Amino acid sequence: VVYVNNDFPYCASRKVDNAACIRYSVGQQENSDFWADNISYSAEGTTFNLHCPDGKSIEFATCLVGEFNISNLIPAIAVALRLGMTADKVKFAVARIEQVEHRLNLKRTPAGINIIDDAFNSNPDGSRMALDVLSRMDPGRRIIVTPGMIELGEKQWDYNKQFGERIAKAADVAIIVGRYNRDAILSGLKDANMPEQDVHAVDSFTQAQELLMKIAGKGDTVLYENDLPDTFK
Known part of the structure; x- marks a missing residue:
């Protein structure tokens, strides 16, 4: 069985003799056999519904967050179901998958502040997914701490400006x-009309932490997006 993510249609050009090609997607797409919807993020993780070729819909819960994680889970679930595992056993296994440190890693502080740790690195697609998770976190304020993205060549300014807009x-x-x-x-934030009083520029992560101690409270969510050393000035 060959599983093809519809987000990457070039994969469909690969042919395997005597194999069925089963497509999956996040969100319903034409010709998808397995697809996920009703994706909901919280401080506990993610819930989503997986629609199967037989017309059934199975609700899953996982401590993982982010569209890329859902996209990775779908083919694994599909393989398990095709191999005869029951839906309950697959749901149990999905719920027990552990988070990867510093990659959209969810935590909660003793003070009741939710942390989304995506500090390993950052790129345009990954930052978009991280912000999507942050935007759906309720209640409380949504706070991002970031130095932006690096190693983007001549697109460095443009991508970081777009990052600010998002x-x-x-x-x-x-x-x-x-x-x-x-x-x-800051240029992107200004163009997108983010209020100046909600924008803070600091020189180091130490200063960022000191500021967070003053402004973050119970129920707020803080996204750490990338973790460049302070030598990047």
Whole structure:
């Protein structure tokens, strides 16, 4: 059985003799055999419905968050079901999958602040997914702490400006760390009309943490997006 994510149609050109090609997608797409919808994020993780070829819909819960994680889970679930595992056993296994450290890793502080740790690295697609998760977190304010993205060549400014525009739509408070991408991100935030009082520029993560201690409270969610060393000025 060959599973093809409809987000990457070029995979369909690969042919395997005597194999069925079963397609999956996040969100309903034409010709998808398995597809997920009703995706909901919370401090506990994600719930979603998986629609199967037999017309049935199965609700899953996982501590993982982010569209890419759902996209990775769907083919694994599909394989398990095709191999004869019961839906209950698959649901149990999915619920027990552990998070990967610093990759949209959910935590909660003793003070009741939700943390989304996506500090391992950042890129345009990954930051978009992280902001999507942040935007759906309720109640409380949504706060992002980020130095922006690096190693993007001649697109560095443009991508970080677009990042700023997306931050303005997803977050209530933005804390921009360091000077490396500051101007580009602030330009995007301004163009997207994020209120100036909700935008903070600091020179180090130490300063960001000190600011968070003053402004973050119970029920708020903080996204750490990338973790560049303070040598990136």
